[in-house]
Amino acid sequence: MKAGGLFACGSWRRRGGRLLCGLLLCLGPAAALAAHTLVLGVSAHRTPEQMRQLWEPLATYLEQRLGDTRVKLLALPPDALAEHLVRQTVDIVITDAGDYVSLRRHNPLTSPLATIVPSTDGKRVIGTGGVIFARSDRSALHALQALPGLRIAAPHPSSLGGYQAQLMTLLENGIELGAETPLRFLDGAHDAVVDAVLSGEADVGFVRSGILEALGAEARLAPGALQVINAQPLPSYPYAVSTRLYPNAPVFAGAHVEPEIARRVAAALMMLEPDTPAARAAGIAGFEPAVDYESVEELLRTLRLPPYDLTPSFDLDDIWVRHRSAVVLGGAGLLAISLLALALGLTNRRLRTEKATLERARLALAASVRQHRDTLHELENERARLQAQEKVLQGLAHFDPLTGLPNRRLFSDRLSHAVARAQRTGKTVAVGFVDLDAFKPINDRFGHEAGDRVLTDVAQRLHHSVRATDSVARLGGDEFALLFDELDEGATGLAPLLERILHALAAPIEVGGELVKVSASIGVAFFPQHGVDEEALMQAADQAMYVAKARGVGRYHFAEAQPASPRV
Amino acid sequence: MPYDTLNRRESIRTLLSLLCLPALAACSPPGATLAVSAHPWPGYELMFLAAREGWIDAGPVQLRAAVSATESMQRLRAGTVDAAALTLDETIKLLAEGLDLRVALVFNVSSGADALIAKPHIANLHELRGKRIGVEDSAVGALMLQSALDVAGLRRTDVVAMPLTFDRHLAAWARDEIDAVVSFEPVRGVLLREHGRVLFDSTALPDTIIDVLAVSAQAIADTDKRHALRQLIDGHFLALGHLRKNPADAAYRLAARLGDDGPAALQSYRGLILPDEHANRRLLEQRGQLQSSAHKLTAMMLEWGHITRRPELARIIDDSLLPHAEVLAR
Numbered sequence: 100m101k102a103g104g105l106f107a108c109g110s111w112r113r114r115g116g117r118l119l120c121g122l123l124l125c126l127g128p129a130a131a132l133a134a135h136t137l138v139l140g141v142s143a144h145r146t147p148e149q150m151r152q153l154w155e156p157l158a159t160y161l162e163q164r165l166g167d168t169r170v171k172l173l174a175l176p177p178d179a180l181a182e183h184l185v186r187q188t189v190d191i192v193i194t195d196a197g198d199y200v201s202l203r204r205h206n207p208l209t210s211p212l213a214t215i216v217p218s219t220d221g222k223r224v225i226g227t228g229g230v231i232f233a234r235s236d237r238s239a240l241h242a243l244q245a246l247p248g249l250r251i252a253a254p255h256p257s258s259l260g261g262y263q264a265q266l267m268t269l270l271e272n273g274i275e276l277g278a279e280t281p282l283r284f285l286d287g288a289h290d291a292v293v294d295a296v297l298s299g300e301a302d303v304g305f306v307r308s309g310i311l312e313a314l315g316a317e318a319r320l321a322p323g324a325l326q327v328i329n330a331q332p333l334p335s336y337p338y339a340v341s342t343r344l345y346p347n348a349p350v351f352a353g354a355h356v357e358p359e360i361a362r363r364v365a366a367a368l369m370m371l372e373p374d375t376p377a378a379r380a381a382g383i384a385g386f387e388p389a390v391d392y393e394s395v396e397e398l399l400r401t402l403r404l405p406p407y408d409l410t411p412s413f414d415l416d417d418i419w420v421r422h423r424s425a426v427v428l429g430g431a432g433l434l435a436i437s438l439l440a441l442a443l444g445l446t447n448r449r450l451r452t453e454k455a456t457l458e459r460a461r462l463a464l465a466a467s468v469r470q471h472r473d474t475l476h477e478l479e480n481e482r483a484r485l486q487a488q489e490k491v492l493q494g495l496a497h498f499d500p501l502t503g504l505p506n507r508r509l510f511s512d513r514l515s516h517a518v519a520r521a522q523r524t525g526k527t528v529a530v531g532f533v534d535l536d537a538f539k540p541i542n543d544r545f546g547h548e549a550g551d552r553v554l555t556d557v558a559q560r561l562h563h564s565v566r567a568t569d570s571v572a573r574l575g576g577d578e579f580a581l582l583f584d585e586l587d588e589g590a591t592g593l594a595p596l597l598e599r600i601l602h603a604l605a606a607p608i609e610v611g612g613e614l615v616k617v618s619a620s621i622g623v624a625f626f627p628q629h630g631v632d633e634e635a636l637m638q639a640a641d642q643a644m645y646v647a648k649a650r651g652v653g654r655y656h657f658a659e660a661q662p663a664s665p666r667v
Numbered sequence: 668m669p670y671d672t673l674n675r676r677e678s679i680r681t682l683l684s685l686l687c688l689p690a691l692a693a694c695s696p697p698g699a700t701l702a703v704s705a706h707p708w709p710g711y712e713l714m715f716l717a718a719r720e721g722w723i724d725a726g727p728v729q730l731r732a733a734v735s736a737t738e739s740m741q742r743l744r745a746g747t748v749d750a751a752a753l754t755l756d757e758t759i760k761l762l763a764e765g766l767d768l769r770v771a772l773v774f775n776v777s778s779g780a781d782a783l784i785a786k787p788h789i790a791n792l793h794e795l796r797g798k799r800i801g802v803e804d805s806a807v808g809a810l811m812l813q814s815a816l817d818v819a820g821l822r823r824t825d826v827v828a829m830p831l832t833f834d835r836h837l838a839a840w841a842r843d844e845i846d847a848v849v850s851f852e853p854v855r856g857v858l859l860r861e862h863g864r865v866l867f868d869s870t871a872l873p874d875t876i877i878d879v880l881a882v883s884a885q886a887i888a889d890t891d892k893r894h895a896l897r898q899l900i901d902g903h904f905l906a907l908g909h910l911r912k913n914p915a916d917a918a919y920r921l922a923a924r925l926g927d928d929g930p931a932a933l934q935s936y937r938g939l940i941l942p943d944e945h946a947n948r949r950l951l952e953q954r955g956q957l958q959s960s961a962h963k964l965t966a967m968m969l970e971w972g973h974i975t976r977r978p979e980l981a982r983i984i985d986d987s988l989l990p991h992a993e994v995l996a997r
Contacts, residue, residue, distance in 0.1 A: 223930050226915030335928035336919045344916040344929075394913035 135168045137161070137360070140189035142198055143174040144254060144261070144289045144307065150174035153381050154193070160377035164367035176287040177255045187355045191364055195307070196227070196395045197259030197404075199349045204406035211349035211389035212365040217309065218373065218384035219337040226336070226344030228308040229264035231328040234296060240303070243272050243329050247280050252301035255287040257405065259395060260307025264342035267398050268329060293320065303328070308338040313382075345398070346390045499573040501551055502558035510572030510580050515633045517584045518626055524585070528626040529593055531581030532640035533561070533600075536618045536652035538577035541610065549610045553617060556608050564600040580637070581621070590625065590657055597621060597655045605653060618653035620644050629658040701886060701895035702729045704739040705752035709852075709935045710775030710878040712921050713910065714752075717902030719920070720909075727895035728902075743768070749886035750896070755877040755957070756806030756964050762978035763968075767884040769985040770957060772900050773942050773950045777851070777876035780938030781807065782868035783815045784858045785847035786840075792819035792866050798846040801831035801839050806968050807876050811849045813967070815867035852935050869938075874956045875963065887985055896988045904944050904990060910936075944990050951986035958984060 139158050143150045151174065158172040173180075173189055177198050183189040184202055193215065194202070203209050217224045233240040240249075246269065254261035262284075269276065276282065285291040289306040293314055296304035311327075314320040329341040336344070350368060352361040368386040371378055378385055400407045419426060494500075497509040505513065514530060521528045535557065542550035554577065561571045561579055570582040581600075586592055601621070607614040622644025624630060629639035639658040647656035705711040717723045718730050731748060733739040739751035740761060752774060753761075762768055789795065792815060802808040812828060831839055836854050839845045840861075847866070850858070859865065869876050880900070886892040910917040918929035925932045942950055950957045961980050968974045 222928060225929050225933070226919060228916075333919045333923060335922040335932075343913070344919055345913065346915050390915075391912075394916070397912070 137165070137168050137170045137191060137364070138173050138183075138189045139170055140173045140175060140180050140183060140192045140194075142177050142180055142192075142194035142287060144195075144258075144287055144310075146288070146290060147174055149290075156377040156380040157371075160371065160375070161364065161367055164370070165363055177257050178286070184353055187353055189353060190356050190360075191350065191352055193348060193350050195257070195259050195261070195348055196346050196392055197263045197399065198255075198257045199351060200392060200395050200399055201257045201405045203351075209351055209354050211351045211392070212361060213350045213368045213386035213388065214346060214390045215348045215350065215381075216384045216387050217347060217382055218378075219309075219312075219382075221373075222337065223384045224309075224337060225347065227260050227347050228331070228336075228338075228340035228344045229260045229262070229268070229342040230306050230308055230311060230339055231265050231268070231303060231341040232296065232306070232311065232325045232339075233303050233328060234299075235323055235326045237302065237326075241326065241328055243269060243274050246274060246303060246328075247276055249302040250281045250283070250300070251276070251303045251305065252283050252285060252292045252295040253305040254289050254292055254307075255284055258287065258307065259345055259398075261287075261289060261292070261305050263398060263402060263404060264345060265305045266402050266404075268342040270402065272329075290314065290319075293325075297324065308336075308340040308344075312338050345395055346392055349389055349392065350386065499558075502555050502573050504558050504562070504579075505570060505572040507572065507574045507580075510570065510574070510582065511633050511637070513570050513572075514582055514636065517582060518631070518633060518636070521585070521626055527586040528636075529581075529583040529586055529590075530624050530626075530636045530640045531583065531597070531600075531655075532622040532624075532637070532644040533579035533581060533619050534621075534644050534648065535577035536620055536648065538617070541615055541617070545611045545613075545615075552610060553608055553615070557604060557617065557619070560603045560606075561600065564603045565596070579619075580640075590623075593623065597623065601653055601655065620648035620652060621655035622647055622658065623655060624658040699891050700727050700729045701750065701892045701899065702731055702748040703750045703752070703880075703899060704731045704733045704742045704748040706733040706735050706739060707924055708752070708878065709921075709925060709932075709939060710941065711752040712925055713774070713906035713941075714899060714903040715924060716909070716917065716920055717906040719923075720906070722905045723898050723902035724895075727891065728899050743881070743883065746883075749892055750880055750882040750899075753879065753881050754807060755879055755961060756810075756968060756973070758879060758881040758983075759961060759965055759968060759978060759980075760806070760974055761881065762980075762983065763965075763974035763976055768881045768983065769884055769887055770879045770951070770983055771882045771887070771896060771985050771988045772880040772903065773947050773957065774878040774880065774903070776874055776878075776940040776942065776950075777869040778873065778938060778940045779868045779870045780855070781811055781849070781851040781876055782855050782865045783811060783847060783849050784855060784863040785866050787862045787864060789846060789864065789866070792816075792821075795819060795847060795866070796821060796825050797827070799827045799829055799844070801829050801836060801845040801848040801850075803833055803849065804830045806964060806971075806973050808849050809971050809973070810872070810875065810964070810967055811867070811869070813971075814872055815849075818867060818871070852938055855938075856934065874950075875960050877957065877960060879957075882985070882988075887988075893988065897990075900988055901990055907941055907943060910941075947989055948986060951984050951989065953984070955984075 139154070139161065141150060141154050145153075151172065154174065155172055158170040162168065162170040173183070175183065177194065180189065180192065180194065181198075181202055184192060191212075192199075192202070199211065217227075231243070231246075239245060253265070256262055266276075283295070283301065285295065289310045292301070292304040292306050293310065295301040297320075311320060311325060315322060327339045327341060331340050331342070333340065333344075350364075352364065369388070371385045373384045396407075399405070497506060498504065499506045514528075517528045520526075535553075538550065538553065541553055554573070557577075557579070558571070558573060561581070565571055565581060565583075568584050570584070572580045572582075574580050583593060583596070601619065604617060604619050607616050609615075622640045622642060624636045624639030624643055626636055630636040643656045643658040646659075647654040650656065703714075705714070714723070715730060715732075718725065718728070723730075731742075733742065733751075736753055736757055739748070739753060740757060742748040743751050743761060743766060744764070750771075755770070758768060758770065783792075783800070785795065785798075789798065795816075800812065802812050813823070816823065816826065829839075829845060831845065831848065833850065833854070836848050836850045837857060840848060840858060840863075848854075848858070855865070882896060886896070906917070910921075914933060915929070918933045922929050922932040925935055940946075949955060958980065961983060965974070965977060965980060969977060
């Protein structure tokens with residue numbers, strides 16, 4: 100048997116025992132000549148001889164279909180087959196559905212290629228179940244309830260039809276076998292189970308549906324020798340059965356088998372016709388596309404059988420035996436938790452008290468915060484008021500409050516800036532000194548208020564007469580100053596502008612219901628000709644203004660040392 | 668009278684039902700228990716499976732096997748049962764007679780199970796002109812034939828429609844008394860193996876040929892019977908789930924009443940849509956598919972004289988007995 104596995108070191112195996120291949124060279128040189136070897140593993144539920152009779156024709160059929168491939172049959176008990184699968188010394192496996200689900204845990208990528216369809220009297224059988232049986236002369240044995248405590252023989256714990264289905268049926272009927280029930284497994288051999296029951300070594304046997312009928316057909320089992328317990332009323336099902344039916348056995352490829360090979364094997368299996376030697380020998384109608392094995396997985400999950408057996412039993416003894424340290428630790432843990440819970444309770448009470456205190460404090464704090472917020476608001480208002488005042492004060496510092504014109508301070512500031520700029524650009528700056536010609540009489544005659552009206556009016560006229568780049572300032576009394584910035588043409592360009600200003604000022608002003616005529620004299624000085632700083636320029640302009648006034652009212656005069664220019 | 672003859676889908680079960688006659692022995696008028704009548708049909712079998720498996724409490728629910736739909740209809744008329752499994756057109760016929768019924772569940776929708784099958788020498792529907800077509804004298808038979816003729820652009824008078832009950836379909840085919848037949852599984856499968864051609868089938872009439880649970884309005888109003896109805900319907904869905912999860916087991920258990928063996932039992936579900944809880948909810952929605960199918964069928968049945976007065980269809984659906992959302996979630 101084992102040698103079959105040793106032949107298997109075809110090229111599809113990505114890994115695999117080199118040692119095995121070495122052995123192969125010693126043991127079977129003929130095998131090494133085959134292009135590829137595919138090992139077909141079947142779970143041996145009957146004797147090796149019977150397994151060969153059942154499946155050897157299928158191996159031959161596959162060999163013919165695949166052409167270049169040698170197919171080697173390997174019939175082994177379930178445990179040995181599982182071992183070969185793990186070692187990847189078997190490629191294609193035909194086994195019980197329960198076995199399949201359990202084997203698949205080694206590699207979840209393993210999926211069934213096909214499902215076997217057995218046949219009886221030319222009829223397809225699409226389900227497989229379990230049989231619970233005893234000798235007919237055991238008259239007290241015809242109900243499931245009698246099973247606990249009896250000696251039970253079963254082929255293998257991973258057999259769906261030979262153990263798991265029976266267990267499920269017992270569970271569904273509320274029966275547990277318990278530890279007191281002696282249960283023997285016979286290495287996957289169903290025949291041996293029947294023999295054990297017949298010989299009286301076991302009271303009850305579990306086998307897969309169809310086994311009893313097969314033995315009967317081989318005359319190895321006398322009709323009526325056995326009784327089936329919990330027989331299901333399924334008249335159209337060809338075998339006696341004690342449980343629910345489940346999907347038939349799958350054919351699957353080991354995870355190491357190349358998909359291309361798996362595909363070709365699956366195709367060959369699907370093409371197998373019912374009336375061929377391979378099908379007849381195996382007692383099958385052929386293969387069908389793999390069915391859903393979810394019902395089997397659900398059964399194993401419910402029974403907590405491998406691969407779903409990791410949840411520990413909840414039996415107390417069991418827990419004590421298997422998890423003594425865990426139980427001790429758990430107990431200590433519980434004690435610790437209890438103490439902690441007590442401490443927690445006390446702490447909670449204290450916290451509740453403190454929480455109440457804190458709540459009161461919080462309310463007080465909230466009130467205080469509100470108050471402070473009000474204060475802050477007031478402060479903010481005050482700050483805004485102060486800012487506004489500061490702005491007014493700043494205005495007072497730089498502007499003449501009566502006319503709104505820049506005052507002397509701002510004017511001299513602007514002038515010094517203009518001078519500095521002109522030094523860089525090389526352009527000309529001119530300063531005009533304006534003095535009203537007959538302001539005092541107006542003031543005397545009409546009063547200060549009227550005088551202020553005149554000054555305001557003059558300020559406006561001056562402001563509107565100059566260019567946007569020029570500045571007008573009130574120096575005090577009836578004195579005004581003009582700053583002509585960035586002049587290109589010197590005095591020549593300035594003359595028309597001065598004319599325009601004098602003209603504007605000459606227009607009569609209404610004061611106290613009377614029209615009065617105001618005129619002004621303007622002295623003009625140029626940078627840099629009449630001075631290179633603000634003071635000198637102002638002085639030169641002042642002097643020029645006196646010259647203008649001396650020559651008659653309503654005139655302008657350029658400071659001395661000035662090239663000749665037209666005079667009015 | 669069209670409905671006095673053996674109805675569609677009946678005769679197949681007639682013989683089989685005889686096997687179940689002992690179950691009929693307990694024949695009492697409905698009291699606190701809910702009496703439900705159904706003849707063997709794949710769609711209805713799931714509730715029988717549920718009862719056998721103990722998924723329906725035998726106390727409040729009494730399933731009563733009938734030999735035919737005609738018998739179930741008769742029992743509803745006589746008031747000896749509270750509910751019956753019927754096709755939608757059969758339900759409409761009873762409504763038209765004045766019975767106050769509600770549709771509480773859809774067992775199945777035909778999707779290919781009903782077919783017009785012709786002898787191999789008839790290549791297409793157009794060649795049916797002048798041919799003898801066997802058809803059951805029922806609304807579904809008429810609907811199938813009419814729809815097939817519409818597709819071919821033929822009138823009813825262009826063919827020889829021969830009233831033929833289902834049990835005689837195979838014999839009439841074998842003796843060449845007909846050139847084509849409007850039939851359904853399992854006759855459909857048999858005729859296909861004898862080289863019959865499917866020229867038209869119910870996939871062309873989606874959501875039209877529908878088997879339902881028709882319940883008397885009185886039973887629905889009764890608290891105990893409502894409870895029993897819920898159990899019955901829950902049980903049906905449990906069995907449907909079992910058929911889906913473990914078809915191998917369900918197949919042989921269904922075969923006990925469906926006749927043949929497991930594979931054949933599964934085969935009989937081919938061509939049937941078996942709506943689950945969610946699909947049922949959708950079908951039974953107000954102004955949903957079932958209601959529109961009922962309107963369509965009613966119009967045809969009036970036109971063809973199967974019924975003489977238009978039944979009130981606005982309130983025939985009751986989806987309150989379907990599993991609740993929390994049951995659906997489990």
